[in-house]
Amino acid sequence: MAKEEKKQSIAAFITPRSEDFSQWYTDVIIQTQLCDYTPVRGCMAIRPYGYAIWERIQQEMDSRFKEQGVENVSMPMLIPESLLLKEAEHVEGFAPEVAWVTHGGTEKLQERLAVRPTSETIFCEMYSRWVQTWRDLPMKYNQWCSVMRWEKSTRPFLRTSEFLWQEGHTIHATPEEAEEETLSMLELYREVAEDVLALPVYVGRKSDKEKFAGARATYSMEAMMQDGKALQAGTSHNFGTNFAEAYNIQFQSKAGKLEYVHETSWGVSTRLIGAIIMTHGDERGLRLPPVIAPIQAVILPIAAHKPGVLEACEKLNAELKAAGIRVKLDDRDTVSAGFKFNDWELKGVPVRVEVGPRDLENGVVTVFRRDLCEKVTLPLEGLADALKDLLAGIQKTLYNQAKAFRDERTKTVSNIDELGEQVQNGFAKAMWCGDQACEDMIKEKFNATSRNMPFDQEAHKCGDTCVCCGKKADKVIYFAKAY
Amino acid sequence: MAKEEKKQSIAAFITPRSEDFSQWYTDVIIQTQLCDYTPVRGCMAIRPYGYAIWERIQQEMDSRFKEQGVENVSMPMLIPESLLLKEAEHVEGFAPEVAWVTHGGTEKLQERLAVRPTSETIFCEMYSRWVQTWRDLPMKYNQWCSVMRWEKSTRPFLRTSEFLWQEGHTIHATPEEAEEETLSMLELYREVAEDVLALPVYVGRKSDKEKFAGARATYSMEAMMQDGKALQAGTSHNFGTNFAEAYNIQFQSKAGKLEYVHETSWGVSTRLIGAIIMTHGDERGLRLPPVIAPIQAVILPIAAHKPGVLEACEKLNAELKAAGIRVKLDDRDTVSAGFKFNDWELKGVPVRVEVGPRDLENGVVTVFRRDLCEKVTLPLEGLADALKDLLAGIQKTLYNQAKAFRDERTKTVSNIDELGEQVQNGFAKAMWCGDQACEDMIKEKFNATSRNMPFDQEAHKCGDTCVCCGKKADKVIYFAKAY
Structure with a gap:
């Protein structure tokens, strides 16, 4: 029992979130065994729960x-x-952080090979071989893989040298189709972020300074963490014919002409796990949105030695599983009930179902909901349906809490001082002239960057002079410190 | 239409299987767009169908x-x-084929990093941190990823520098548990090979010469390709405490003693796709077992311009989809019906459903089964159920055909000449003294290797003298040329 006791005491000593958000984050991911550090610089091991x-x-x-x-x-x-060298902007953006393979076995390679930092270049090369006529278009391919970027300073899930992601790469016959694809994938990301991960996000277009190396336009979704900082949670890029020209991806159009394809790419990564932790976590640890929680409900026998308790738990476990709830029965007899309470709260399981002899006599169970840390009593009869409703409610609550927080910490600012103050706290919504010099100055002064420009600019308009230089401005944009 | 016509004529010119099996294989995978060569030496791009x-x-x-x-x-x-260097045998086995990362960005690394050829070493390192007491055991982890082995000569799916696989790594408290795990994963592989991929396999234990670098025992499943050669389709290894001692993975036992864990690993790879092609393919191209066919049934409208045909196809498409059949309606109007026939036969779709105006009048469809290349007429009414039965029948036929072929090409041999002759044709089952010198000689003379030793040795016994040296022998073993 020594080890569990130790764990228990450590769990109790997660650094308070209010005291040191960054240390709280690290404590939570290590204590909940989402991931661990490895002997490979900047690379993490993602453990089963993560x-x-x-x-x-x-x-x-x-x-x-x-x-x-x-x-x-x-x-x-x-x-x-x-x-990798064929598209100039792209190289410039990625070359400084490429890991290079130089030897195969005992032989030195004639040409160095990059461990992919992203795969536009190889997709382009293959697309140039695979597309011939307009009938082959669109090609909409995706891969789930890991990529490598030799980062100087790393943080688990947020910025690691190697990370898991998906990268979609599509080619189209017309610029309209490519733009439509770029935006529809951003919308897909927004839907998953908000409906599945309970992460409210601002979607919009990146400034030229912040766009992807080689893209004509980059769109992003930006979430706000509980320290008020922004986390870019997904991006979608329209390359136009930029890469197609560099990699010679041409097709014969309906009219019989040779044309360049219009290309997009889009990606999300294990960063999203970091976003979930920093958006929903609290002093007790994780709070996982039910839709993505690996365990949605944990059943804890109370006074498990009393006749009938364990049997009732097993029966309930089978019932809930059959109803499609991801349930776990924690029947460990080597730790106390109190330890289990802490353990599953720490791990962020949305619902805990306590089954004790007295409850059973009354035909009820005690249900703890992790979002509000409240207990309710529910009848055993029809519990599966009641829990499904409860899980849906928890999902909604987590989203609403996060949205309220985000909205409260988003403020419109009209001059540089207000902006400087606001980015200490959250997102600053401001008018911007479009000049990169203003972004550079804001970055230098406050270490804040432009996040993105909302789509309906007219609806978001909040002035007509640049928050930085005071000149005429027609762009609404969010600034924030960012991960 | 020019491009499709060209494709069609190419499809017709797959090298005959009987003429050049190796070229037939390459033609099939390229023509069916399972994968393609890339500018990266020995690495393939796996296309959507593959x-x-x-x-x-x-x-x-x-x-x-x-x-x-x-x-x-x-x-x-x-x-x-x-x-990587901590376990001597393991290093010796893998070092010659490791790709090395030596630079991160512009900096030379202080220590070289291997692109994983397999992950025993890093799993061991992490397990040594994660396990403390017997309560933590077993740990049974798996990852789906790619690994890299710098191969001199490569063939798509069969032997490539990078390939996709899964690697399971488990640690246990006792040697019995580890052995049980090793064997139960082999049994799982056998089940998937035979029931899902329709690949009959011989399961058994590898000789010491052929076992995995660092393993105490390696078990494998061996499938026979249509050229009579063996393909090792999956392996499961028992390491005993070999790696645990090298990487210091210890736990506190129930009795309070510090003990080494007992470890296993097991893996299958995209090789299995090669095995499917070379086991089931025929002169017309692929034949995919229904359970893993991405498209189980393709619907082809005949005389699609006639009233009602396309509508009937769409209705049928929706019905079959709703019934859980992976179905595709090929309503292209840019290619002929004949082209489509060839195309889907080439791609190995198990069932083709032809829907024409006359059939519709009679309330039937014409169904072509790819396994036997036969047509049957089936009523539209209740077609989904009939197709499900048919798909199950095709699955069985493919397995039975492969098993009959394999059994016919497996012969018991009792001397070296018979062995030499038999391995030109298939598997040679023989008695072996257990001496590696005999394996070496057989390899040198015939380029054949020992594959594995069946579990029930007594039942398979076929003599008592070694097929090679003639000395006393008590081991039954298969020899074959192998991929």
Whole structure:
């Protein structure tokens, strides 16, 4: 029992969130065994509980991709240097953080190979071979894989040298179709973020400074963490014919002309797990949205030695499982009930069902909901349906809480001082002239960056002079400190 | 239409299987767009049709893993050289084919990092941190990822520098549990191979010469390809405490003693796709077992311009989809019906449903089954159920055909000349003294290797002298040329 007791005491000592948000985050992910550090610099091991969340995210995303006609493929993880060098902006953006393979076995390679930091270049190369006529278009491919970016300072899930993601790459016959694809994938991301992960996000277009290396336009969704900082939770890029020209991806149009394809790419990563933790977590640890919680309900026998308790728990376990609830019966007899309470609260399981002898006599169970940390008594009869309703309610509550927080911490600002103050606290919504010099100055002064510009600019308009330089401005944009 | 016509003529010119099996294989995978070569030496791009097969295999495997209590994780793809070097046999086995990362961005790394050729070493390192007491055991983790082995000569799906696989790694408190795990995963593999992929396999134990680098025992399943060669389709290893001692993975036993864990690992890869092609394919192309076919039935409108035909096809498409059949309606109007016939036969779709005006008048459809290349007429009424039965029948036929072929090409041999002759044709079952010198000689003379030793040795016994040296022998073993 020594080990569990130790764990228990550690669990009780998660750094308070209000005291040191960053240390709280690290404590939570290590204590809940979402992931761990490894001997490989900047690379993490994702443990079963963390990976199960990722699998849930994958399923939700992947089924939606497939509904959109996207097909999965697998491209090589290594990219020859010469291939990477073909698109100038792209190289410039990624070369500083590429890990290079130089030797195969005992032989030095004639050409270095990059461990993919992203796969535009190899997709372009293959698309140039695979597309011939307009009939082959669109091609909408995606891959689930890991990529490598040699980061100087890393944080689990948020910024690691290697991370898991999906990268979609599509080619189209017309610029309109490409733009439509770019935006519809952003909308798909928004839907998953808000409906599945309970993360309210601002969607919009990135400034030129902040867009992807080689893109004509980048769109993003931005979530607010509980320290008021922004987390870019997903991006969708329209490349126009930029890469197509560099990699010579041409097709014969209906009219018989040779034309360049219009290309997009879009991706989300295990960052989303970081976003879930920093959006929903509290002093007791994780709070997982029911839709992606690997365990939605945990059953705890109270006074398990009393006749009938364990049997009732097993029966209930089978019933809830049959009803499609991801349930776990915690029948460990090596730890106390109190330890189990802490343990599952720490792990963020949305619902705890306590089954004790007195409850059983009365035909009820005690249900603890993790979102509000409240107990309710529910009849055993029809519990599965009641729990489903409760889980749906918890999902909604988590979203609403996060949205209220985000809205409260988003303020419109009209001058540089207000902006400087607001980004200490949350998002600053401001007018901007469009000049990169203003972004640079804001970055230098406050370490804040432009996040994105809402789509309906007219509706969001909040002035007509730039928050920084005071000149005429017609762009509404969010600024924030960011992960 | 020019492009499709060209494709059609190419499809017609797949190299005859009987003429050049190897070229037939390459033609089939390229023509069916399962995968393609890339500018990265020895690495392939798996295209949507090939990846969809892999996804089906993953689902079948992964759900079974989970039933066995295996949990998925993600480990770093890079492994520090010092970590790789800790287990001597293992290093010796893999070092010659490791791809090395030596630079991160513009900096030379202090220590080289191996792109994982397999992940025993990093799992061991993490297990040594994660396990403390007997209560933590067993730990049964798996990851789906790609690994890299710098191969000199490569063939798509069969031997590529990078390939996709799953690798399970488990640790246990006792040697008995580890052995049980090793064997139960082999049994799981056998079940998937035979019931899902329709691949009959011989399961058994590898000789010491052929076992995995660092394993105490390796078990494998061996399938026979249509050229009579063996393909090792999956392996399961028992490491005993071999790695645990090298990586210091200890736990406190129930009795309070510090003990080494007993470890296993097991894996299958995209090789299985190669096995499917080379086991079931024929002169017309692929024949996919229905359970893993991405498309189980294709609906072809005949005389689609006639009133009612296309509508009937769409209705049928919806019905079959609703019944859980993976169905595709091919309503292209840019290619002929004849082209479509060839195209879907080439792609190995198990069932083709032809819907024409005359059929419709009679309330029937014409169904072509790819396994026997035969047509039958079936009533439209209740077609979904009839097709399900038919698909199950096709699955069985493919297995039975493959098993009959395999059994016919497996012969018991009692001397070296018979063995030499038999391995030109298929598997040679023989008695063996257990001496590696005999394996070496057989390899040198005939380029054949020992495959595995059946579990029930007594039942398989076929003599008492070694097929090679003539000395006393008590081991039954299969020899074959192998991929």
